[in-house]
Amino acid sequence: MTSENSVVEIHVKLLEEGTACSRPTKGVVLGNGLFKLLPTDKYDPKDEHWEFVPGSIVRAKEVRNVDGTYLLAVTQECSKNERDCITMSAPRPE
Secondary structure, eight states: OOOTTOEEEEEEEEESSSSOOEEEEEEEEEETTEEEEEOOTTOOTTTOEESBOTTOEEEEEEEEETTEEEEEEEEEOOOSSTHHHHHHBOOOOO
16 A cells, blocks of 8 residues: 555656557655656656646556556546646647
C-alpha cells in the first residue's frame, strides 16, 4: 500500500503522436485513487501534448502489458468550480 504524499511513477497519454503512447512521470499520492501529476525534468508543453498537464489531479488505473504493470492517468478530477478543470486541461494547438 502506498501512503498519502508519497511519490509514484504514473503514465500520461501523449496526444498528437500518430500512435498510442504515454509518458512516464511522477505523481503525488493524494489518497482515494487520486494523484497530482508532476512534470518530468525536461517537460516542454510545446514539444509534448500531455492528455493531463502537470498539476492536474487525476484518477489512475493499473494497466498490464508485456513489460509489466503501470499506473495510467485516465480521468481528471474537478472541484465544484469547473473552471479549475479548464485551466488545467492540456493546451490545444492553434
